[in-house]
Amino acid sequence: MNVWKGLLTREWLEHKGALGWGPVITFGVIVVFVMISLAIAGTVEINLDLDDEGHRGSITALIDESLSEEIPTEAALANRLDKIRHGVAEIFLFVFFIIAFFTLLGMLFDDRKDRSVLFWKSVPASDAETVLSKYVTIAWIGPVATIAMIMATYVFLFVVMTFLVPGRGALTVGNLWSNSGLVVGLVELIAGFAVHGLWALPIYAWLLLVSSAVTRAPFAWAVFMPIVIGMLERITFGTGVLFKGIGNHLSLKAIPTAIQVSVDEAPSGRATGLGDTFALFATSDMWIGIVIGAAFLYGAIYLRTRNNEI
Amino acid sequence: MSLVQARGLTKRYGDVTALDAFDLTVEPGRIVGLIGPNGSGKTTALKSILGLAHLDAGDLSVLGLRPEKKRRDLMRRTAYIADTGILPRWMRVAHLLDFMADVNPSFDRASAVAALEKTEVRLDKKILTLSKGMNVQLHLALVLAIDTELLVLDEPTLGLDILYRQQFYDSVLNDYFEEKRSILVTTHEVREIEHILTDVTFIHHGRNILDLATDQLAVEFAKVTTSESGAQALRALAPLSERHTLHGTEMLFRGADQDDLARHGEVATPNLPEIFVALVGDHL
Numbered sequence: 255m256n257v258w259k260g261l262l263t264r265e266w267l268e269h270k271g272a273l274g275w276g277p278v279i280t281f282g283v284i285v286v287f288v289m290i291s292l293a294i295a296g297t298v299e300i301n302l303d304l305d306d307e308g309h310r311g312s313i314t315a316l317i318d319e320s321l322s323e324e325i326p327t328e329a330a331l332a333n334r335l336d337k338i339r340h341g342v343a344e345i346f347l348f349v350f351f352i353i354a355f356f357t358l359l360g361m362l363f364d365d366r367k368d369r370s371v372l373f374w375k376s377v378p379a380s381d382a383e384t385v386l387s388k389y390v391t392i393a394w395i396g397p398v399a400t401i402a403m404i405m406a407t408y409v410f411l412f413v414v415m416t417f418l419v420p421g422r423g424a425l426t427v428g429n430l431w432s433n434s435g436l437v438v439g440l441v442e443l444i445a446g447f448a449v450h451g452l453w454a455l456p457i458y459a460w461l462l463l464v465s466s467a468v469t470r471a472p473f474a475w476a477v478f479m480p481i482v483i484g485m486l487e488r489i490t491f492g493t494g495v496l497f498k499g500i501g502n503h504l505s506l507k508a509i510p511t512a513i514q515v516s517v518d519e520a521p522s523g524r525a526t527g528l529g530d531t532f533a534l535f536a537t538s539d540m541w542i543g544i545v546i547g548a549a550f551l552y553g554a555i556y557l558r559t560r561n562n563e564i
Numbered sequence: 565m566s567l568v569q570a571r572g573l574t575k576r577y578g579d580v581t582a583l584d585a586f587d588l589t590v591e592p593g594r595i596v597g598l599i600g601p602n603g604s605g606k607t608t609a610l611k612s613i614l615g616l617a618h619l620d621a622g623d624l625s626v627l628g629l630r631p632e633k634k635r636r637d638l639m640r641r642t643a644y645i646a647d648t649g650i651l652p653r654w655m656r657v658a659h660l661l662d663f664m665a666d667v668n669p670s671f672d673r674a675s676a677v678a679a680l681e682k683t684e685v686r687l688d689k690k691i692l693t694l695s696k697g698m699n700v701q702l703h704l705a706l707v708l709a710i711d712t713e714l715l716v717l718d719e720p721t722l723g724l725d726i727l728y729r730q731q732f733y734d735s736v737l738n739d740y741f742e743e744k745r746s747i748l749v750t751t752h753e754v755r756e757i758e759h760i761l762t763d764v765t766f767i768h769h770g771r772n773i774l775d776l777a778t779d780q781l782a783v784e785f786a787k788v789t790t791s792e793s794g795a796q797a798l799r800a801l802a803p804l805s806e807r808h809t810l811h812g813t814e815m816l817f818r819g820a821d822q823d824d825l826a827r828h829g830e831v832a833t834p835n836l837p838e839i840f841v842a843l844v845g846d847h848l
Contacts, residue, residue, distance in 0.1 A: 256667070256669070257666065260665075260666025261666075268655070369646075369650050372650045375639075376644040377663075377667050559635075562616055
């Protein structure tokens with residue numbers, strides 16, 4: 255297993271600038287934004303989506319309700335706080351997706367371009383191990399930093415709210431933290447990313463395949479090839495199976511935080527949404543995706559053995 | 565057993581035949597020079613030996629393994645240095661050593677560190693900040709810290725200062741080369757390695773032009789410098805090549821009786837480039 259330790263460490267070292275610093279910088283930007291917003295407006299809008307009752311997932315909404323002396327029910331409060339958490343998570347998930355996309359595209363391309371592929375192939379690690387280590391890095395190692403920074407942002411915002419909200423109405427610090435959902439949020443993120451790594455396999459593996467195959471313009475190949483094939487499908491058969499499949503596996507539906515679980519669906523007052531996450535394994539979409547993804551990975555490995563410097 | 569046994573290697577890239585039934589043998593304890601001009605198939609030959617090129621035909625066994633199928637096993641016992649700059653530029657030296665220690669059980673990190681202490685290469689430096697010469701020193705330190713049987717060098721001193729070049733081959737000879745180990749080296753600077761080679765293989769258009777132990781060169785080949793009248797007589801002995809210089813006519817012979825030649829002019833042993841040019845003259 256030392257080979258795997260070496261390969262994964264090497265991937266992390268090469269990509270920590272994107273996978274590690276990306277979320278850290280996002281965290282920093284959010285902190286600065288919140289501080290400026292607080293200084294100027296005295297409040298922060300975290301999520302601009304309206305819920306069923308027309309409330310925004312914002313600290314403003316919390317303060318308004320609190321000032322109206324109308325203590326929100328536990329469930330309603332939890333719902334507001336969920337909105338805030340989800341808003342934060344969505345920002346990070348978007349950043350993660352962009353980083354993962356470009357990192358994967360470069361992983362089997364850049365080293366051929368700078369000729370270091372000749373060095374990587376001169377060490378006793380097989381092409382299969384090399385390609386799989388790159389997939390594992392994006393699927394399950396990169397997300398650790400993103401999860402850590404999402405949690406850091408949660409904690410930061412709850413500290414801010416601890417100073418802002420109570421004392422301006424009926425809401426207490428105890429109320430706020432007991433409904434924070436921080437533990438649930440952490441569990442959701444860990445389990446969600448764990449499953450998402452498999453759910454997104456066909457997407458990740460496609461990007462690795464392109465990265466391994468082409469000698470130029472990996473971005474164009476990765477994006478335009480599926481668009482052209484999908485359009486041909488539409489013209490020829492009048493169906494949209496490919497586009498639907500791509501959209502489906504691009505979605506972050508495995509990660510509960512991102513799918514806006516509403517309290518209405520969960521009578522207990524707090525939805526973890528993990529049921530939905532694991533229910534993916536009961537869908538044919540998951541297994542078809544895994545089969546197609548495995549085929550793409552095989553192709554990426556095969557081409558890795560053939561293609562050297564560009 | 566031969567470390568490298570290649571028979572009839574053939575590789576085509578579209579219409580271009582890079583290797584055309586090429587043969588190569590590397591025995592233990594030898595330093596084999598693979599010599600040929602750019603585009604002669606040298607690099608393709610080395611790549612197939614390392615399992616990096618897929619052959620269209622031929623039998624190839626390296627350390628008893630088929631490189632194409634068993635590259636990982638092969639690389640535990642083989643080291644490879646290409647012309648400068650294939651080490652990952654973004655990496656720090658210390659991390660590269662850690663990586664090697666993780667993936668290769670026979671890599672001795674302490675010995676690599678000790679070797680680097682004798683150079684300007686610092687462990688906390690990023691590889692992209694190293695000069696070309698330091699890059700080669702680092703790569704050499706990595707390679708020498710692995711217990712390998714075969715070292716493959718592809719134009720290793722390309723673009724290096726003369727000082728580093730000398731040092732490079734000195735290190736390879738002193739710290740790597742021994743009884744059971746072999747080196748396979750290509751270079752366009754033939755003169756630079758001529759004196760260290762035990763065997764040469766000339767390659768041109770992907771074909772073998774000559775395979776010979778270097779100690780046989782003086783027996784097999786002779787260069788005669790002669791006057792115009794001597795040249796007349798010598799032409800009957802079928803010279804490989806004839807050249808007119810300031811000192812007279814220079815003729816190169818293969819397998820000729822050296823006493824015969826000495827009667828017509830001054831006999832000397834030709835160097836490798838002279839032999840190469842004389843042999844390839846027929847094949848152009």
